Amino acid sequence: MAIDWQPVWLTLKLATLTTVILLLLGTPLAWWLARTRCLCRDWIGAVVALPLVLPPTVLGFYLLLLLGPNGPIGQATQALGLGTLPFTFSGLVVGSVLYSLPFVVQPVRNAFEAMGTRPMEVAATLRASPLRAFFSVALPLARPGLLTGAVLGFAHTVGEFGVVLMIGGNIPGETKVLSVAIYDHVESLEWAQAHWLAGGMLVFSFIVVVAMYQLERHMQQARREH
Amino acid sequence: MSIEIRFNLRQRDGFSLDASFSAPGRGVTALFGRSGSGKTTVLRCVAGLQRARGTCRINGETWQDDATWRPPHRRPIGYVFQEASLFPHLTVRRNLEFGYRLAPASEHRIAIDDAIDLLGIAELLDRAPARLSGGERQRVAIARALLSAPRLLLMDEPLSALDHASKQAIFPYLEGIHNELDLPVLYVSHDPDEVARLADRMILLEAGQVRASGPIGGVMTELRLPLSHFDNASAVVNGVVSAHDETFGLTHVTCGGNRFTLPREDLAVGTRARLQIHARDVSLALNAHHDSTILNIFPAVVADTRDSGSSQMLVRLRLEDGQSLLARITRRSGVALGIREGMIVYAQAKGVATVGT
Numbered sequence: 313m314a315i316d317w318q319p320v321w322l323t324l325k326l327a328t329l330t331t332v333i334l335l336l337l338g339t340p341l342a343w344w345l346a347r348t349r350c351l352c353r354d355w356i357g358a359v360v361a362l363p364l365v366l367p368p369t370v371l372g373f374y375l376l377l378l379l380g381p382n383g384p385i386g387q388a389t390q391a392l393g394l395g396t397l398p399f400t401f402s403g404l405v406v407g408s409v410l411y412s413l414p415f416v417v418q419p420v421r422n423a424f425e426a427m428g429t430r431p432m433e434v435a436a437t438l439r440a441s442p443l444r445a446f447f448s449v450a451l452p453l454a455r456p457g458l459l460t461g462a463v464l465g466f467a468h469t470v471g472e473f474g475v476v477l478m479i480g481g482n483i484p485g486e487t488k489v490l491s492v493a494i495y496d497h498v499e500s501l502e503w504a505q506a507h508w509l510a511g512g513m514l515v516f517s518f519i520v521v522v523a524m525y526q527l528e529r530h531m532q533q534a535r536r537e538h
Numbered sequence: 539m540s541i542e543i544r545f546n547l548r549q550r551d552g553f554s555l556d557a558s559f560s561a562p563g564r565g566v567t568a569l570f571g572r573s574g575s576g577k578t579t580v581l582r583c584v585a586g587l588q589r590a591r592g593t594c595r596i597n598g599e600t601w602q603d604d605a606t607w608r609p610p611h612r613r614p615i616g617y618v619f620q621e622a623s624l625f626p627h628l629t630v631r632r633n634l635e636f637g638y639r640l641a642p643a644s645e646h647r648i649a650i651d652d653a654i655d656l657l658g659i660a661e662l663l664d665r666a667p668a669r670l671s672g673g674e675r676q677r678v679a680i681a682r683a684l685l686s687a688p689r690l691l692l693m694d695e696p697l698s699a700l701d702h703a704s705k706q707a708i709f710p711y712l713e714g715i716h717n718e719l720d721l722p723v724l725y726v727s728h729d730p731d732e733v734a735r736l737a738d739r740m741i742l743l744e745a746g747q748v749r750a751s752g753p754i755g756g757v758m759t760e761l762r763l764p765l766s767h768f769d770n771a772s773a774v775v776n777g778v779v780s781a782h783d784e785t786f787g788l789t790h791v792t793c794g795g796n797r798f799t800l801p802r803e804d805l806a807v808g809t810r811a812r813l814q815i816h817a818r819d820v821s822l823a824l825n826a827h828h829d830s831t832i833l834n835i836f837p838a839v840v841a842d843t844r845d846s847g848s849s850q851m852l853v854r855l856r857l858e859d860g861q862s863l864l865a866r867i868t869r870r871s872g873v874a875l876g877i878r879e880g881m882i883v884y885a886q887a888k889g890v891a892t893v894g895t
Contacts, residue, residue: 430623436611453625
């Protein structure tokens with residue numbers, strides 16, 4: 313029996329890329345949500361949190377419509393010469409980013425809110441511009457939240473299935489990720505392969521969660537022990 | 539060299555601030571008032587942490603007026619918050635360096651090592667803020683503020699979160715700053731003893747407005763103002779250490795033509811000394827009793843009198859050199875002696891203590 317490693321690498325690539333994009337997009341978004349007094353905050357916050365309650369197939373369905381050849385975004389990407397995104401790796405990244413967004417934004421936002429306004433005020437009185445204060449005070453203080461967000465975003469992307477199936481399909485090397493591969497193996501009664509992949513996922517997820525707990529404890533201790 | 543402030547602010551919670559005052563651009567100016575009087579708000583507006591309409595001019599620089607608004611990181615201030623607010627992710631040393639590195643090198647007036655010595659924090663440099671006591675944290679916060687090369691130091695009740703012992707331990711450091719750095723300080727407080735000890739001038743705030751301002755010797759003894767009616771009301775008198783009496787363990791402090799005598803203090807002859815004399819410790823006589831056990835007896839003119847409650851009255855006395863004392867006597871004695879404005883009396887001060895330099 314040969315294990316097909318391609319879905320594994322594809323999944324890791326997708327999850328890594330998604331996590332990086334999520335941290336870059338999600339951190340400023342989380343900062344804005346934590347700080348703004350705009351009345352639209354709850355509405356934007358609700359849109360960000362929607363994937364938590366929405367069935368993945370619903371999200372995938374609308375993405376398919378939006379990104380498809382007749383959808384507004386699809387037409388824009390076509391006009392830009394990028395083609396259409398559904399059933400491509402890029403489309404999968406877009407879907408994963410949206411789907412895992414709340415898992416990154418929420419812990420980071422919580423960390424920013426828990427910090428309060430005082431550290432930024434102190435930094436300002438010590439001559440730090442808002443941008444410098446953000447990087448040298450707010451981000452380090454929110455590090456546990458950022459770490460939790462990154463791990464959750466990564467793990468959640470690894471485990472996604474519904475959105476992938478809707479907008480990614482099942483193209484080997486392009487959109488056939490682990491969860492879809494397991495489903496495939498089970499469909500074709502290849503129990504051994506399904507066992508290897510599913511068991512691997514189980515062990516991987518377990519290690520991720522344990523590592524996260526330990527890292528968090530380690531960082532708390534390091535802070536106390538200086 | 540002066541501080542000119544005019545702030546106008548209406549907050550959503552109903553609080554409104556309409557405060558304007560000016561103070562000399564040197565020495566310690568206390569912003570005094572109860573909680574809710576707006577003193578912290580004024581300080582935050584000076585720092586630019588909160589935005590009120592108005593003007594803020596500090597020693598010739600305009601930080602705010604109708605056309606100007608400098609954000610807080612462009613104002614050369616040091617700000618000491620009520621809670622030390624050290625950055626928890628940085629060691630004490632890195633906390634100290636934070637503002638030091640961001641300030642232009644030419645503006646530094648104190649080196650890192652000197653600030654460490656001044657605040658006595660050399661032992662703490664490699665520790666995390668979480669492992670410092672409250673008093674230690676506040677000393678680090680003060681050193682950190684001094685190292686950001688401020689031209690105005692803003693202190694928001696820096697001692698109020700400390701217990702009595704840590705508070706007493708930190709006073710000498712604050713006085714050290716006062717004596718060694720020529721740095722104007724705005725000091726928010728609601729503790730009269732703290733103000734008596736540290737401040738040169740006082741701005742008295744009530745409900746967002748300036749009720750009085752001036753040298754503390756005057757504001758604290760002004761009978762129309764609430765401070766003189768406090769149970770622990772006192773007067774502050776400035777003088778110079780003139781001699782020590784080693785036989786009896788006494789120190790003499792001269793203020794104008796008057797010589798105060800107090801228990802031996804470890805102060806060099808010729809240094810400035812600030813004396814605090816509580817109103818309850820001052821009694822009045824019509825003649826100088828040289829047969830009294832009280833050492834400090836001075837002629838004074840009754841400047842003002844006012845009843846305080848049904849049984850007591852307060853008397854403001856002007857000493858020969860123009861400084862004021864406060865006496866709390868019974869109304870009955872006041873009537874018996876016929877105490878009235880312009881009268882010459884002898885003030886007998888039972889307890890006199892130095893409260894700083």
